[in-house]
Amino acid sequence: MSRLEIKNLHVNVAGKEIIKGLDLTINQGEIHALMGPNGTGKSSLSNAIMGHPNYEVTEGQVLLDGEDILELSVSERSHRGIFLAFQYPVAIPGVTLANFLRVAINSKMKALDSESKGISLLNFRKKMKSKMDMLQMDYSFGGRYLNEGFSGGEKKRAEILQLAMLEPKFAILDETDSGLDIDAIRIVAEGVNSLAGDDLGVLVITHYQRMLNYIKPQFVHILFDGRIVETGGPELALKLEEHGYDWIRDEFEPEETPVG
Numbered sequence: 001m002s003r004l005e006i007k008n009l010h011v012n013v014a015g016k017e018i019i020k021g022l023d024l025t026i027n028q029g030e031i032h033a034l035m036g037p038n039g040t041g042k043s044s045l046s047n048a049i050m051g052h053p054n055y056e057v058t059e060g061q062v063l064l065d066g067e068d069i070l071e072l073s074v075s076e077r078s079h080r081g082i083f084l085a086f087q088y089p090v091a092i093p094g095v096t097l098a099n100f101l102r103v104a105i106n107s108k109m110k111a112l113d114s115e116s117k118g119i120s121l122l123n124f125r126k127k128m129k130s131k132m133d134m135l136q137m138d139y140s141f142g143g144r145y146l147n148e149g150f151s152g153g154e155k156k157r158a159e160i161l162q163l164a165m166l167e168p169k170f171a172i173l174d175e176t177d178s179g180l181d182i183d184a185i186r187i188v189a190e191g192v193n194s195l196a197g198d199d200l201g202v203l204v205i206t207h208y209q210r211m212l213n214y215i216k217p218q219f220v221h222i223l224f225d226g227r228i229v230e231t232g233g234p235e236l237a238l239k240l241e242e243h244g245y246d247w248i249r250d251e252f253e254p255e256e257t258p259v260g
Contacts, residue, residue: 001029002064002065002169003025003026003027003028003063003065003066004026004027004062004082004169004170005062005063006023006024006025006060006063007023007060007062008021008022008023009021009022009023009045009048009057009060010058010060011041011048011055011056011058011226012055012056013054013056014054018041018044019041019044019045019048020041020225020226020227021059021060021226022041022060022223022227022228024221026202026203027201028198028199028200028201029197029198029200030201030218030219031201031202031215031217031218031219032201032202032203032204032218032219032220033203033204033215034203034206034223035220035222035223035237035240036207036222036223036245037245037248040223040225041223041226042174042205043087043175045223046084046203046205047084049077049082049172050074050077050082050084050172051069051072051073051074051077057070064080064081064170067080075107075111076111078108078166078168079108079111079112080169081168081169082169082170083163083166083168083170083172084171084172084174085156085159085171085172085173085174085176086159086174087174087175087176087178089155089156089158089159090147091146091147091148092145092146092148093148094145095145095146096142096143096144096145097141097142097143097144097145097158097161098124098128098143100146101165102118102119102124104162104165105118105119105124105165105166106118106119108166128161128165131164132161134164134194135160135161135191137157141157141158152180153187153188156176156184157188157191159176160191160192161191163195164191164195167200169199170200170201170202171192171195171200171203172202172203172205173192173202173203173204173206174205175205175206176188176192176204176206176211177208177210177211185214189215190214192204192215193214193215193216196215202215202217204217208241209237209241212234217234217237218233218234219231219233220232220233220234220236220237222236222240222248224245224248224249224252229248229251229252230248
């Protein structure tokens with residue numbers, strides 16, 4: 001069983017420390033939810049894990065099966081088994097979703113085995129149709145240019161299809177519910193649930209309980225001021241739904257140092 005361990009992580013963005021000593025461990029087969037108010041570092045964490053150059057790790061480790069991945073490139077981290085579903089997926093005109101997926105799969109296969117010739121076109125088509133059936137997607141979706149003209153819900157479903165095709169060890173869903181209506185949230189969540197299992201660990205980053213009505217986490221963490229300040233089960237998300245974040249601010253807001 002694979003394990004993703006984040007140890008004493010500190011992250012700077014534009015010279016300001018955003019993540020301030022974060023610890024988190026996720027095992028394959030587990031679903032974790034990370035919640036917190038705006039500006040507390042949720043997206044900074046996901047970008048730092050994947051190696052975005054604007055997010056400077058100044059201290060700590062991100063270990064995948066004991067290997068510190070912080071010195072690896074973004075593509076190497078992906079090949080090792082980390083997947084990030086973006087909050088705002090970008091469009092790539094002229095590149096179909098199917099072609100994008102086949103190139104991504106071949107790149108991963110080549111990275112894991114230098115002698116690999118990649119996935120055959122026949123096997124790729126079989127696999128993509130199987131995953132689309134599981135996600136209740138029309139086959140024509142694969143022939144569309146990646147995210148060009150997609151609705152918010154279609155972009156997020158395309159992300160989940162990428163997750164299904166690439167079969168990572170760990171998936172980070174960065175506010176996948178952002179901008180979606182209830183029906184779209186349900187469809188995306190059902191896709192994640194169909195993929196979750198012993199071979200996939202999931203970190204769901206969200207503001208709201210509504211996403212967790214469909215994706216059922218075993219663990220819920222509250223991120224505040226760059227640290228995880230509270231961890232519990234699903235009941236913790238329900239408490240946030242009922243009481244908001246005021247009690248977190250009251251309990252964990254850093255005290256201002258008197259001047260003079």
